[in-house]
Amino acid sequence: MTAQLIDGNALSRQLRADVATRVSALKAKGITPGLAVILVGEDPGSQVYVRNKVKACEDTGMHSVLEKYEASLSEGDLLARIRALNEDPTIHGILVQMPLPKHIDPDRVIETIASSKDVDGYSVQSAGELMAGLPGFKSCTPYGCMKMLESIGYDLKGKHAVVIGRSNTVGKPMALMLLQKNATVTVCHSGTKDLKAMTLQADVIVAAVGKRNVLTADMVKPGAVVLDVGMNRNDEGKLCGDVDFAGVKEVAGHITPVPGGVGPMTITMLMVNTLESAERL
Numbered sequence: 705m706t707a708q709l710i711d712g713n714a715l716s717r718q719l720r721a722d723v724a725t726r727v728s729a730l731k732a733k734g735i736t737p738g739l740a741v742i743l744v745g746e747d748p749g750s751q752v753y754v755r756n757k758v759k760a761c762e763d764t765g766m767h768s769v770l771e772k773y774e775a776s777l778s779e780g781d782l783l784a785r786i787r788a789l790n791e792d793p794t795i796h797g798i799l800v801q802m803p804l805p806k807h808i809d810p811d812r813v814i815e816t817i818a819s820s821k822d823v824d825g826y827s828v829q830s831a832g833e834l835m836a837g838l839p840g841f842k843s844c845t846p847y848g849c850m851k852m853l854e855s856i857g858y859d860l861k862g863k864h865a866v867v868i869g870r871s872n873t874v875g876k877p878m879a880l881m882l883l884q885k886n887a888t889v890t891v892c893h894s895g896t897k898d899l900k901a902m903t904l905q906a907d908v909i910v911a912a913v914g915k916r917n918v919l920t921a922d923m924v925k926p927g928a929v930v931l932d933v934g935m936n937r938n939d940e941g942k943l944c945g946d947v948d949f950a951g952v953k954e955v956a957g958h959i960t961p962v963p964g965g966v967g968p969m970t971i972t973m974l975m976v977n978t979l980e981s982a983e984r985l
């Protein structure tokens with residue numbers, strides 16, 4: 705058996721067309737949704753992602769500003785820049801690309817962004833809203849994963865979802881979003897004793913570790929849905945996820961590829977959050 709592909713590029717095209725329509729409607733009322741993206745330093749991966757985000761803004765008719773700073777930028781100067789953007793009425797979303805240089809405290813940066821403009825969903829306020837089941841900005845990567853499940857008409861009620869990874873930006877919010885849809889959720893991590901015993905029980909597996917081949921075919925129940933959040937490079941420098949795609953696709957019912965899976969969906973949900981931030985006005 706070969707799994708059906710969940711195509712993040714195709715789904716993104718659909719969702720971004722809807723975003724573009726809503727952007728036009730807002731523009732007719734005199735509001736252009738605006739996203740500010742701040743990049744500190746020269747990380748080559750970040751350069752690519754940030755460019756994709758700005759391009760997505762252009763494609764959907766949104767306003768965007770990209771601010772690039774030297775890695776030597778002081779924390780104080782970055783915070784001052786964020787405070788200015790907090791007050792800027794043309795900006796509805798602020799994204800500071802992670803990771804930041806070591807001398808800058810990411811928590812202080814995230815908490816300086818006005819919660820009304822936290823389109824990454826990284827702030828304590830956004831995390832608390834998700835925890836409490838209140839509306840708020842949802843972290844874009846797990847939000848995109850939920851949209852991918854929705855796109856195949858998957859009903860999570862009573863299903864066992866296993867999340868591998870417990871980061872504040874992916875694993876933890878992913879578990880909460882799955883729980884909100886009535887799945888039974890297990891969160892696995894580096895301290896998990898028998899990962900395979902967990903994943904073999906799963907109807908849905910989300911791999912979000914940042915390491916190649918964390919999930920192999922022998923760990924997957926036939927027909928399971930596999931979402932691959934990983935962004936790694938293999939020995940040939942090619943982009944690959946956390947899942948052994950060639951093996952797992954022979955066992956899974958549905959699977960997301962890397963590239964062309966969760967990555968573009970992350971950017972799409974950033975567009976959705978920025979649009980909705982502007983719509984709230």
Ligand SMILES: Nc1nc(=O)c2c([nH]1)NC[C@@H]1CN(c3ccc(C(=O)N[C@@H](CCC(=O)O)C(=O)O)cc3)C=[N+]21
Binds near residue numbers: 753801844963
């Ligand atoms: N404040 C902040 N917010 C983020 O959302 C954020 C961040 N920092 N830091 C880094 C991670 C990573 N991330 C990706 C987004 C899109 C792709 C993406 O578009 N991937 C393409 C391929 C890109 C390529 O060719 O390298 C794909 O999977 O098809 C990847 C990774 C957002 N992140």
Ligand SMILES: [Mg+2]
Binds near residue numbers: 823843844970974
């Ligand atoms: Mg994000």
